[in-house]
Amino acid sequence: MLIRHDLRQTLSSARGLLFLVFFGLFWAWIFSKLAGGWAEKLGTPQAGFIVSWIFDNEIARLIKERPATLAAYLVVATTLTPLFAILASCDQTATDLGTRHIRFLIPRVGRAEIFTSRLIGAAVLIGVAQLLAGIAATIVALVVHGGEGNAGAIVTYGAQVTGFLILYSMPIVALMSLVSASMASIGLSLLVGLGGYVLLAATLSWVPLEGTVATIASFVIPSGLKPYLLRPELGPALAACAGTLPYIALYVFLGWQVFRTRDT
């Protein structure tokens, strides 16, 4: 009941609509560029050289070995998924706590139901948005590369990419359950979520760490999984998907502890 209400409210609220419009417009623009020739150009050896120079060989290999449209979509999406997921899930319990609307709810349902429904509501919102973007990316890939007689492979990889991105969004949704319960304000939640993530990601990429420390540090936030999602082989990508689960479990646990024990 609360999830249904939460989703309906999100989809009709300025914040929810803003997220959907921003998300939809961004991907519409990217897909129009990919369909307009970028994807074909990315598949050429010259582009592969530039990509491997700018990024790394694995990404160049991904674009070469997989349908270029979907590969490019995956590269852009994994970079921007934290941003979109933070935007979509920054509210959760923040508005309930900030406006004290929760005081109307807790005489009727437990805190666990409220926390879970807000978490699931946010997860469904970003999940559905990712699903629609994945379907659109697959359709664009079919239009661009479908004539090459590999429609089945494109659809299969499109489904994989969509699944990867949905799973990759979930640790961020879980992280925002912790941030929103701690901040009790949607604005602060967004600021701390975005600011904290960018700051941590930037720090981890700039601080010169080596060896085991570097490996451990790269997994402090879920972006440490990103290189594995961008490998052309299925195995590392699946391992990265499985790797999201500990993040989800940890962040949800911490978020629940904050929400469970805080005054309302």
Added chain:
Amino acid sequence: MAGTPIIKTEHLGRDFVKKRALDSIDLVLEAGAPIGLVGPNGAGKTTFFSVLCGFLRPTRGTVEVLGRPPLHRDLHGRVAILPQDAQFVKGVPVLKQLAMLAELQGFSAKAARDEAARVLQLVLLADAAKKTPDMLSHGMLKRIAIAQAFLGAPELVLLDEPTAGLDPATASEMKNLIRSLDKERTFVISSHNLQDIEELCGTVVILDRGKIVEHRKVSELVGRTNCLTFRLEADPPESIVAQLTAVAQVTRVELGRPGERRLAVHFRDEGEGGNKTQIAVLQALTAAGVAMIEMTRGQSLQDKVIEMTRPGV
């Protein structure tokens, strides 16, 4: 659950960073006539009410509501709360919001809509059903908040400042509503408006500086059968104390502070029918040339609370 206190606290305490807001409160409240919770600013009234509602956790001691910790699953739908400062969701019509709350209490979707319409009718806001909170005044939102506390059939209703922000006519309607429903459930009403508490409640709990200073029946506290309070045209002379104390059965005479133009005369309880002492007191006042504007049996609860919570008492 017969015989179980509606509220029971033992050694209840709550600290904030630099302040002890509640200090070892032991209290047992029984079901029945509405119970008022009063006290001056900073007395701990809001903190105590919030702990009873489960909004704040106690630092020490225990609190039970209908035999369970506040907000226990067994209490869902049995205890209703009017929070003072909670907001409704912006942009969603109030009928839908009330129906959603009713659904959370276990009503089916159709029954929830009917129940929401019923409680809107109770607070005389049936016309506002399709309006969103931003289209309603503060007073109307207060009435919607009161309406949500009457969804279903709660056994205990905790109301925080139910008439604050309401115009006198609407406040009167809300008090009538509470009176009309107080036979079916127990109300605990926290308020600064002591006249409302005196009108509505059978028992009052007075808090001051984090402690309970009184828990008694309102009628006993204001002394309707053993005290007369006078509002005078001018501050009375000091000599009036001796003159009134000389009247048989008079036990104590209280003068208001300078400028209050008030006088309270306490005497041995004459019961509801007795009035000999009261007549003698009136005669003594007339003989002393003290002009009065108004006479009330007993003291007002407001005067009593001010007296009991005055610094240094």
